[in-house]
Amino acid sequence: MKRYLGAAIVASVVAVAWVTVLPTASVHQPIGFPHAKHQAVGCAVCHRGAANETHAGIPDVAVCTKCHATAPAGTASTWDAAVTRKSIAWVQVTHVPQHVLFSHRRHTTLGRLDCASCHGDMRDRALPPGIAPVRLTMTTCLSCHRHEGAAEDCATCHR
Numbered sequence: 366m367k368r369y370l371g372a373a374i375v376a377s378v379v380a381v382a383w384v385t386v387l388p389t390a391s392v393h394q395p396i397g398f399p400h401a402k403h404q405a406v407g408c409a410v411c412h413r414g415a416a417n418e419t420h421a422g423i424p425d426v427a428v429c430t431k432c433h434a435t436a437p438a439g440t441a442s443t444w445d446a447a448v449t450r451k452s453i454a455w456v457q458v459t460h461v462p463q464h465v466l467f468s469h470r471r472h473t474t475l476g477r478l479d480c481a482s483c484h485g486d487m488r489d490r491a492l493p494p495g496i497a498p499v500r501l502t503m504t505t506c507l508s509c510h511r512h513e514g515a516a517e518d519c520a521t522c523h524r
Contacts, residue, residue, distance in 0.1 A: 391495030392456040400490040406432075408480045408487075409473075415480065419468045423455045459484060459497045464524050476513065 408415050411428050415421035461467045472478045481487065485498025499505065510517050 392458065394456060394493040394495060395454045396493075397491070398493045400487045400493070404488050415469050416473050417470050419470060421469045423457060425452050427451070429453075455493070456495075458494050459499075459501065461501055466522055466524060476515065478509075478513070482509065 403411070409417075409421075411424040413422040413424075413428070472483070473480065483499055483501060485494075487494075487498070506522070507517060509515070
């Protein structure tokens, strides 16, 4: 009986921690970035590290100014403020819990998964998401691992 009670307590703590990591409501992004207009540019051009590192970066002004010398249409006031600060206050909406080992390189380069597998189809979006398009849960991840024939050993993904 104690063993089941302990397992229930651990499961409850993990569930509460998991829910607190994810945003509960839609957040406001600082600039109305149109992914649809940037389809010709691969995800990893702006999200540095998405193809070959553990973490994918969230673009800053330096990434944008490589192609845009002036503010993109409809973003002049927020763009000017961002350029002055040299950063854009993007709000990250896709999260994995601290105890999960996740590598973009392992999934995109070695596993050859498209970014949409975990992030939803961003290509047609007129605005950046205010909430994660795909909620990454253990069930979501295990379903993909089974479909792709990837390892399901706990130690592969959990610390």
